Amino acid sequence: MxxxxxxxxxxxxxxxxxxxxxxxxxxxxxxxxxxxxxxxxxxxxxxxxxxxxxxxxxxxxxxxxxxxxxxxxxxxxxxxxxxxxxxxxxxxxxxxxxxxxxxxxxxxxxxNREEILIRIQDLGFDKNQLETMNRLIISPHGMILTTGPSGSGKTTLLYSTLNELNKPDNNIIALEDPIEFQMPTIRQVQITEGSGLDFARAMRSVLRQDPDIIMVGEIRDPETAQMAFQAALTGILVFSTFHTLDVPGLVARLVEMGMPRSVVAQAIEGVVSSRLLRKICDSCKKPYQLSDYEKMILGDKSKGKKFQKGEGCKNCLNSGYFGRTGIFEVVHFDNEIRSSIISKEPYASLHKLLKEKGIKTLRESAIDKVFQGITTVEEIARVTGVPYEG
Ligand SMILES: [Zn+2]
Missing domain, CATH: 3.30.450.90 (Beta-Lactamase)
Structure with a gap:
């Protein structure tokens, strides 16, 4: 200056x-x-x-x-x-x-309101995942959780969903810390930890407000978890975010918090994990040859396929990337998943079960986006924390 x-x-x-x-x-x-x-x-x-x-x-x-x-x-x-x-x-x-x-x-x-309110179909789900999402969010009751680290797009996903469900026949109440922006006809409550109105206290009052749908910004403590799950079991659709990496991890954390396995299994309707990947910059993308490492990651399917990468330009601050898209794992709980949780099977079996059901993992979703020319292997490595050898 x-x-x-x-x-x-x-x-x-x-x-x-x-x-x-x-x-x-x-x-x-x-x-x-x-x-x-x-x-x-x-x-x-x-x-x-x-x-x-x-x-x-x-x-x-x-x-x-x-x-x-x-x-x-x-x-x-x-x-x-x-x-x-x-x-x-x-x-x-x-x-x-x-x-x-x-x-x-x-x-x-x-x-920025426009950036937060993205329609569900524009978030980056593939066709199957979008169908599952659409089925999930019209569940009459139960709990739908989004998981991922900070900055993984889970709040945007929650807002998009609430916006989709924001219709005159629904009474929606959202408990937030902070309220990112205001949405008409949704009762939003600012949660202020330490000054009396914490998630647990707000939850108690919300249940007396005749809600159809409740959004709890984040489940952090056992008391909130207990009330949210109770609500989900008694006819309310509850949305929330949770800081874990995947579905087995989520179940493990909830059990640690003292939630009975039977409640976890019965109340959860679905779990959506998300991450954000940078998209290749359209202004500077050029064809390029995959390295051996990249071929190894993408597997035999990459043979004979053409790939592109951003060279770096003014538009993308020389990064080669412009904008982001989501990758997801969408799990709609069914009877098999529920019994696996109730019967205390090791978490590895839950992993195996999800795999057998052909539920696309975050990594598989990311690899699809490389084949579609949207992102790069380098970006997958950055987001999933795998060392990258270019
Ligand atoms: Zn560029």
Missing amino acids: AKQTSPVDWMERILADAIDSRASDIHLEPERESFNVRFRIDGILYTIESLTKYSQEKIISRIKVLSNVNITEHRLPQGGNFEFNYKDRIYNIRTSTLPTPNGEAIVLRIL
């Missing part, structure tokens, strides 16, 4: 730049000698600019004023938010500060 640029102008410009480059977050990071700006785009951080320490305090103060947080507090983390109007759209910007020895680090999360 040149000395003559005001913090007000700089903020306007950096927010506009972030939105233009499709960033989900802006990171402002104080170092010893500099104040660095990074954008997260398609899940990856890019360094955008490096400012002087002179600019740091002014920008931080400006953000605190905008976010309506205590401007004189430097030693405690704070959170706030503000709205930003750009190109006829309103963006909700969520602010978080964190004290470090070099000053406060700030992250601005950019929430």
Whole structure:
């Protein structure tokens, strides 16, 4: 930031730049000698600019004023938010500060309604998975869980589903922390852990509000789990997210939380695991030869097939990727899956059972997308945590 640029102008410009480059977050990071700006785009951080320490305090103060947080507090983390109007759209910007020895680090999360409200059919499901999804979400009751690590698209999936079910004949109540954006005719409740209204307490009140569908942002504690499962067993359709990697892992965690196996088996209607993969940039994709390692991953099916990769261009910040798509594993619980859970079979047998049923795994979904020319083996390796040898 040149000395003559005001913090007000700089903020306007950096927010506009972030939105233009499709960033989900802006990171402002104080170092010893500099104040660095990074954008997260398609899940990856890019360094955008490096400012002087002179600019740091002014920008931080400006953000605190905008976010309506205590401007004189430097030693405690704070959170706030503000709205930003750009190109006829309103963006909700969520602010978080964190004290470090070099000053406060700030992250601005950019929430864009249009990007969150994607239709289910545009999320990246294949034909079979989409059919299963459509059957799952019209279940009259039961529990539908989405799983995956942070940033795996599970919240977007939940919002898309709720939006699909948001009709006059449904009473939908959503317990959220935070409310990412408001949806008409859905009763959204902001959960604030530590200030009295936690998930468990909210759940008790919600059950007296005659709901058809409840969305619980996340199941974190045994009490919430118990009430959510009870609701699912008594005629309510319950959606929630859970931090585990796959279906056997989910069952294991729920049992650890004290949920009886019979309740887990009977209440769960379906489980959807998701991850997000970057798509090859359309502006710079070129044919290329697979390496031996890539051939090994893709198997014999890759023989004689043509593959493409992004070379890197201005549009994709030289990454070769532009935008993201979801990959999924969709499991609709049937009697066999339920009895496997109830009869305490080892988790490996549940894995085996899902495989026998031909349920496509996340990895198989990802490989399909390589064959369709949407993504690369390198990207699968990044998302699934497998070392990549190009
Ligand atoms: Zn490109």
